[in-house]
Amino acid sequence: MSFQIIKHYYGDIPEENSGSGIEKKEVVKTAWPLWEVFIRSKQGLDHKHAGSLHAADAAMAIENARDVYTRRMEGVSIWVVESIYLHASNPDEAESLYEPANDKIYRHPTFYQLPDEVNHM
Amino acid sequence: MLVQDMEQIFQDKIDREIKIEPKDWMPEAYRKTNLRQISQHAHSEVVGMLPEGNWISRAPSLKRKAILLAKIQDEGGHGLYLYSAAETLGFSRDEMINDLLSGKAKYSSIFNYPSLSWADMGAVGWLVDGAAILNQVMLCRTSYGPYARAMVRICKEESFHQRQGFDALLVLSRGSKEQKAMCQDAINRWWWPSLMMFGPKDSESTNSDQSMKWKIKRKTNDELRQQFVDMIAEQIKTLGMVLPDPALKWNEARKHYDFGAINWEEFWNVVKGNGPCNKQRLAARNKAHDEGDWVREAAKQYAEKKRNRAKEQAA
Numbered sequence: 330m331s332f333q334i335i336k337h338y339y340g341d342i343p344e345e346n347s348g349s350g351i352e353k354k355e356v357v358k359t360a361w362p363l364w365e366v367f368i369r370s371k372q373g374l375d376h377k378h379a380g381s382l383h384a385a386d387a388a389m390a391i392e393n394a395r396d397v398y399t400r401r402m403e404g405v406s407i408w409v410v411e412s413i414y415l416h417a418s419n420p421d422e423a424e425s426l427y428e429p430a431n432d433k434i435y436r437h438p439t440f441y442q443l444p445d446e447v448n449h450m
Numbered sequence: 451m452l453v454q455d456m457e458q459i460f461q462d463k464i465d466r467e468i469k470i471e472p473k474d475w476m477p478e479a480y481r482k483t484n485l486r487q488i489s490q491h492a493h494s495e496v497v498g499m500l501p502e503g504n505w506i507s508r509a510p511s512l513k514r515k516a517i518l519l520a521k522i523q524d525e526g527g528h529g530l531y532l533y534s535a536a537e538t539l540g541f542s543r544d545e546m547i548n549d550l551l552s553g554k555a556k557y558s559s560i561f562n563y564p565s566l567s568w569a570d571m572g573a574v575g576w577l578v579d580g581a582a583i584l585n586q587v588m589l590c591r592t593s594y595g596p597y598a599r600a601m602v603r604i605c606k607e608e609s610f611h612q613r614q615g616f617d618a619l620l621v622l623s624r625g626s627k628e629q630k631a632m633c634q635d636a637i638n639r640w641w642w643p644s645l646m647m648f649g650p651k652d653s654e655s656t657n658s659d660q661s662m663k664w665k666i667k668r669k670t671n672d673e674l675r676q677q678f679v680d681m682i683a684e685q686i687k688t689l690g691m692v693l694p695d696p697a698l699k700w701n702e703a704r705k706h707y708d709f710g711a712i713n714w715e716e717f718w719n720v721v722k723g724n725g726p727c728n729k730q731r732l733a734a735r736n737k738a739h740d741e742g743d744w745v746r747e748a749a750k751q752y753a754e755k756k757r758n759r760a761k762e763q764a765a
């Protein structure tokens with residue numbers, strides 16, 4: 330046997346070994362936009378990012394989100410927003426954005442050492 | 451900054467167990483490895499629905515049918531979580547689906563074996579999902595954030611898969627002579643392919659370390675495989691069945707089960723497209739995709755029409 334064995338794991342099979350014999354097709358662009366899904370798990374809690382999915386419109390996005398993210402009563406409310414409308418901070422600027430908060434420990438209650446009688450304040 | 455410096459900072463983050471997120475700088479090979487692994491994992495979930503789909507209409511009771519449907523629906527969801535994670539690495543869903551349909555992309559070889567009897571639904575849940583779970587539990591701590599989050603969600607759903615499989619086999623194992631034989635037969639056929647799911651032996655690997663160094667993986671193939679053998683060799687006692695391996699034996703010194711040699715030639719044959727069901731699986735996926743064409747198109751047109759109407763009303 331002369332094949333070269335490349336280390337791989339479940340779910341990581343080298344593509345050189347393809348052998349299905351099916352012709353490659355043209356990429357058909359469905360072009361359904363991407364949506365971000367936010368789920369409120371319980372009345373009174375924040376909506377939390379759950380994941381994303383593709384859908385033709387908002388109504389379909391909500392329906393799909395229900396099927397995909399709330400099959401076990403994980404939610405009581407769903408928000409969807411088209412991913413292109415999300416704006417994010419730049420990770421390269423993380424230092425200048427968040428660093429200044431680092432040396433302001435007086436913003437935390439533990440900074441203040443009070444006498445024992447009132448320290449539960 | 452030099453690329454070497456960037457790589458150093460990157461490795462440093464990995465070493466400190468800081469997750470890598472989509473917008474962070476990452477070595478091209480890290481991106482590619484993750485993309486390949488996550489998309490193949492997604493394809494495996496999707497193709498994995500086929501052997502089980504085969505038995506929906508023939509499940510022995512309404513209860514089993516409902517359970518099987520729920521499980522298969524979960525697998526579809528797993529595929530979706532993973533496709534979304536893969537998309538964050540800059541490859542579109544359409545391209546991934548296309549690579550699956552054309553046969554370029556790979557998926558787990560296990561799904562190229564046929565599901566011949568109802569007992570196979572039990573064996574698949576217990577052994578195949580069981581093997582997948584060990585891998586996936588490890589991947590909950592993988593270094594790429596979106597992949598790790600998808601895995602956490604998936605693992606929450608998986609344990610039901612393995613338990614319902616064992617439960618189905620348990621019923622058969624306590625049934626008639628024929629049912630017992632069916633149970634044993636399914637175990638016989640799925641055992642070795644399940645062991646192959648963990649991939650080649652560590653000693654036959656050429657680039658084993660990079661995935662470990664980047665903490666994409668945290669255990670080697672052989673470690674996971676051993677963990678699986680130890681688990682199943684114990685659980686099968688409850689079924690009163692045997693594993694089809696005369697070499698299987700508890701090794702007191704190692705504190706592990708020893709087991710026989712795996713037929714790697716068979717494994718590579720299936721990977722290369724010559725398994726019992728490779729052609730059938732891809733044909734089924736292609737058929738489903740083609741037949742869904744008009745639905746996708748109609749939904750797109752409908753959404754466009756609604757958008758235009760909203761614009762007209764606004765004007």
Ligand SMILES: [Fe+2]
Nearest residue numbers: 495524525528
């Ligand atoms: Fe799954």
Ligand SMILES: [Fe+2]
Nearest residue numbers: 525579608611
């Ligand atoms: Fe599963």
